Amino acid sequence: MEKGTDNEMHNTSVDQEVPPHLVLDGTHLTKMKRVDSMELESNHVKGMEQHKVITAAMTLKLAFQTIGVVYGDVGTSPLYVFSSTFPNGINPDHVHKDVLGALSLIIYTLTLIPLIKYVLIVLRANDRGEGGTFALYSLICRYAKVSLISSPNSEDRKLSGYQIDLPSKALKRSSRLKDLLEKSEIAKRLLLLLALLGTCMVIGDGVLTPAISVLSAVEGIKVQATHLSQNVIVIVSVIILVALFSLQRLGTDKVGILFAPCVLVWFLFIGIIGLYNIFHHDAGIFRAFNPKYMYLYFKVEKKEAWKSLGGVVLCITGTEAMFADLGHFSVKSIQIAFTSLVYPCLLLAYIGQAAYLLKYPEHVDEAFYKSIPSPVYWPQFVVAIIAAIIASQAMISATFSIIKQSMALGCFPRVKIIHTSTKHAGQIYIPEMNWLLMVICVVITVAFRNTDQIGNAYGICVVSVMLVTTSLLGIIFILIWKTHIMIVLAFLLIFGSVELFYLTSVLEKFTKGGWLPLCFAGVFLSVMVTWYYGSAGKYQYEVENKVSPDTFKDRVAMLSARLPGVGLICTQLPHGIPATFSHFINSVPAIHSVLVFVCVKHLPVNNVLEEERFLFRRVSTKECRTFRCVARYGYRDTLEENQKFEKLLFKSLAQFIESEATYFDQPSNSIKFQSIESTVIHIDGYKIPPLNQISSGSKNCDEAFNVEYELAILEKARNEGVIYIVGDSDVKASKGSSLPRKFLINCAFNFLHTNFRESVDALDIPYTKLLKVGTIQYI
Structure with a gap:
């Protein structure tokens, strides 16, 4: 984004530091030192408020909800891990070495990746409670000027979200890396591409998780009902998937409360079974905790052992959801649930299946259901179906979160975001993506019909996202x-x-x-890159075609009248007058009584924070009553609806006018807004003349421009x-553009621009208050 200068400001702008003895004469100020009013205002913003204290009871409640939302995916992986690890069966000549070796790999993979890497390390890298690939990317962009999608100015860096570090030896090393990243355009592009790739893999994970979880659970019925065909299995799976995606509109909070008891029962079941x-078949299975069995497994099976890693890695599916879904919950709640319930129950489930396979290696294709004792088979089957349905919730919620982050940072077309909880800001629902995921998921289920090929695809998603997070x-x-x-x-090594070793296998x-x-x-x-490329081109067009300060003053001076009301001109430019202004006054040769350029x-x-949301500065002289407003949002924030947005904007503008008057030592008495019905009004003893009697050359500044009057x-x-x-x-490609660029802009970007939501949709502006100015932008 443009770093922007304030050259367009008039000499009488308040963006200057005025000695107390200097007096504003309405047309001229003596030479003075320049200070940006936005920067001035940002210095007076309150610090970050203390986050709401989460009590122990609330943490436990959130931990309970995470069981139903976050851990359904990783919790149902015992359904298919061993069958995917040995797709061709267990070698009858090396049953003990194969089973113990595979189990040892599962144990240490579960311990190393979800427990040590994510629970103990990655969760700490959250951005004030928000997780996911873009949260990591945003943290990096905040500390180094490497962002290709947003460039904070000096006043933005004074937000509570930014931190200042004291010099240290480690800081010098950090500075060297910072300089390296900032000076290399290739590094910036690779960093953005890495973040986008990780985001896309999470979305792919959100598509594959429901398909493999539900299909693998439903296939278990063939253990008891062998006469059922695969067509019936697929049809039942599709019905369940449609029902699952239909429930998403209830919101994460309600879905978590609804699903959590079921998944809790699931974990208890697989742990007890x-x-x-273990004790019914082979208590000596605990030998697998000795890592030498991994070595023996690879020594005996060699290439087959390496291929089996594609099945072993499925034991950590859904691990990324712990981080991506962090915005829905809290770090402690996720850590408590994993360490106290999820991890021990999963270990018991895998160890128990391995003990069963040592005795019945021929049942590896249906190891989970075959190992269930007959008296509890049907209860466990029902719970498995429910748990598989819930397993999909983890990655669906994670997909919603990461798409919202991508959209906020300008890398995804605009979609509707619905907040489903008044207590937890991160719990959202995106209707368009929900139904798109459902359609793709159903198509995959019908097309592949079994879990083998879906599992192969699933492994690539899982490992790719983890590698991006590690990097x-x-x-x-x-x-x-x-x-x-x-x-x-040591961490990277x-x-x-x-993860690279697993990636080679998948x-x-x-x-x-x-x-x-x-x-x-x-x-x-492709969608993300196209949207970013087109949006960046539109922004560059705005920068190159902004109205010059002299042109602005001349056009305003030529106007014979001001329209009643306030005109809010929406622009992408935090600095400068947008070309939209020229198009507007060419069609309507008048401007409103008060004009605000809103970015x-x-x-x-x-x-x-709300008190840090808006920054204002004046454009030209006070008589113009023209302001620039920058409304700043984080990637977790959502634009307020129209009435609240207006209320906050005018409240902040009034505070700016008052603080500006205080800065210039002008008389300022705080008053409450009141309706002005008569032509001549009185406020705190001040007689306010009709507005049309105030000319741009008025010399009576003490009366005409005190706070109450304005x-x-x-x-x-x-x-x-x-x-x-x-x-x-x-939007059209500029003349002389290459064919690929013309296709990208004229076809791909215009398709997205036309079929997705407009920027004003987020504010829900009534059509009676909306005026669109048609333009053609050649980029």
Whole structure:
């Protein structure tokens, strides 16, 4: 984004530091030092309020909800891990070595990745309670000027979300990395591409999770009802999936409360059945905790052992949901649920299945259901179906969260976001994406018909997202946490090498379904890159075609009248007069009594406090009654609906006028807004003449421009009506553009621009208050 200068400001702008003895004469100020009023205002913002204290009872309640929302996916992985690890059956000559080796891999994978990496490390890298790939990217962009989608100005960096570090040896290392990233355009683009790729893989995970979880659970019925065909299994799975996505409109909070008891029963069931299998079949299975069995497994099976890693990695499916769904809950709640319930129950489930397979290796294809004792088979089957349905919730919620982050940072077309909880800001529902995911998920289920190929695709999504998280976290270690370089290297070496090793295995299955997530990633990445490219081109057009200060003053001076009311001209520019203004006054040769250029700016921060939301400065002289407003939002924030947005804007504008008067030592008496019905009014002893009697050359500044008078003008204009003036642009590739660029802009971007929501939709502006100015932008 443009760094912007304030050259368009008139000499009489308040964006200057005035010695107490200097007096404003209405037309000229003596030479003075320049100070940006936005920067001045940002210095007076209150600090970050203390976050609401989460009590122990609330933490436990959230921990209970996470069971139903976050852990359904990883919790149902015992349904298909062993069958995916040994798709061709267990080698009858090496049953003990194969089973113990595979179990040892599962135990240490579960311990290393979900427990140590995510629960103990990654969750700490949250952006004020928000997790996911874009949260990591935003943290990096906040500490280094590497963002290609938003460039905070100096006043933005004074937000409570930014931090200042004291010099240290570690800080020097951080500074070197910071300089390296900031000076390299290639590094900036790779960083953004990495974040987008991770986001696309999470979306792909959100599509594949429901398909494999539900289908694998329903297939278990064939253990008792062998006469059922696969067509029936697929039809039942599709019905369940449609019902699942239909429930999403209830919201994460309600879905979590509804699903959590079911998943809790599921974890208790698989834990208890695991214990039963251990002591009933082979209590010596605990030998698998000895890592030597992993070595023996690879020594005996060699390439087959390496191929089996594609099945082993499925034991950590849904792990990324712990981080991506963090905005719905809290760090402690996720940690408590995993360490006290999820992790021990999963270990018992896998160990129990392995104990059963040592005795019945021929049942590996249906190891989960075959290992269930006959008296509890049907109750466990019913619970498995319910748990599989719920398993999908984790990645669906994570998909909603990460799409919202992408959209807020300008990398995804605008979609409708519905907040489903008044208590937890991160709990959202996106209707368009919900139904799109449902359609894709149903198509995959019908097309693949079994879990083998879906599992191959699933593994690529799981490992790819983890590698992206590891890479971004490595940068955060050095850049933000100032961690010792040896610890950083150890982290990257241990987790990076393990995940790369798994990736080599899952990529081997590319032709057996592994191509699917790469197709998803390619499609969503194309959408994101196209939207970013087109949006950046539109912004550059605005910068290059903004109205010059002299032109603005001349056009305003030529106007013979001011329209009643307030005109809010929506623009992408935090600095400068947009081209929309020229198009507007060419069609309507008049401007409103009060004019505000409004720029909604999304920053790489979690959220912006309400008192920090708006920054104002004047445009030209006071007589013009023209302001610039920058409304700042974090990627977790949602634009307020129209009435609340207006209320906050005018409240902040009034505070700006009062603080500005205090800064210039002008008389200022706080008053309450009141309706102005008569032509001549009196406020606190001041006689306010008719507005049309105030000329731009008035010398009576003490009376005409004191605070009470200006607030009265503002309130009168507000009561006369507020009109939003929005540019309705057609975007076309500029002349001489290459064919690929013409296709990208004229076809791909215009398709997204036309079929997705407009920026004004987020404010829910009534059509009676909306004025669109048609333009053509050649980019």
